[in-house]
Amino acid sequence: MTLTRQFSALCHASLYAAYVKILIVGSCTGDKDTAGFSSVLSRQEVDKMRFSGSLKSKSQSGRSARDLYKGQQHKQMFSGIDLLRKQYGVETCTVKIVSAAYGLVSENQRLLPYEATFKEKGISPRKRGQELGIASDIQRSMVGFSLIFFLLGKEYLKSIHTSIIPSPDQRLIFFAPPNSSLPAEYPILVPITSKGSGNIAIKGRAFKWLAAGMCMSSKSPEYLMSNTAQRVRALIELGQSV
Numbered sequence: 001m002t003l004t005r006q007f008s009a010l011c012h013a014s015l016y017a018a019y020v021k022i023l024i025v026g027s028c029t030g031d032k033d034t035a036g037f038s039s040v041l042s043r044q045e046v047d048k049m050r051f052s053g054s055l056k057s058k059s060q061s062g063r064s065a066r067d068l069y070k071g072q073q074h075k076q077m078f079s080g081i082d083l084l085r086k087q088y089g090v091e092t093c094t095v096k097i098v099s100a101a102y103g104l105v106s107e108n109q110r111l112l113p114y115e116a117t118f119k120e121k122g123i124s125p126r127k128r129g130q131e132l133g134i135a136s137d138i139q140r141s142m143v144g145f146s147l148i149f150f151l152l153g154k155e156y157l158k159s160i161h162t163s164i165i166p167s168p169d170q171r172l173i174f175f176a177p178p179n180s181s182l183p184a185e186y187p188i189l190v191p192i193t194s195k196g197s198g199n200i201a202i203k204g205r206a207f208k209w210l211a212a213g214m215c216m217s218s219k220s221p222e223y224l225m226s227n228t229a230q231r232v233r234a235l236i237e238l239g240q241s242v
Contacts, residue, residue, distance in 0.1 A: 020221040023145040029071025043116035062112040076204030080211035103132035118155035129159030151203040212239030
């Protein structure tokens, strides 16, 4: 590639990164990388450290959220994110993860291994989400982003206890089963269905297919700001054909 073409490609990526940025909200997974850790924390132990004010400092000895979670949805989601960052620039995509123990975390935030789920007996996802401030943290995190993708299962959607409100220039796009109850005003549903054990990971794969379709067709993120649901589905089908 000539220097002129290299410069043109960099300008192309920077242009889209400057105007249309993407926020992806994924979920924690039960499968975690616990190698090298002597113990795994319970939800109660994480809460105790939070209440004492020591959680942040003690978590510095943990792993980044990106590296800690090993579930297939998480891995597939990041495969798609890496494609988009390579195509449009690193700053194009920002990732947040809903954790049943920590609340809303960033991909580089360090976490200690833990066992916690919104499906835990006696736990109300809505009440737990309220305790962790998940809805308000998502609302604050949306500032400056045009496209916000949610890759969340049923219980994680319930943890967003208050309706998310987009600004007029934002699109909230949920990868979820048909007829899902979505905790947002003016949401865009991209129906995701699957059978068997692949049901949990399918949202991550669909996002990877979307990213692949965008890169194959040279569609910028701005392309998804109108006719969003139809265009997302078309790009997923294109990416799936690879």
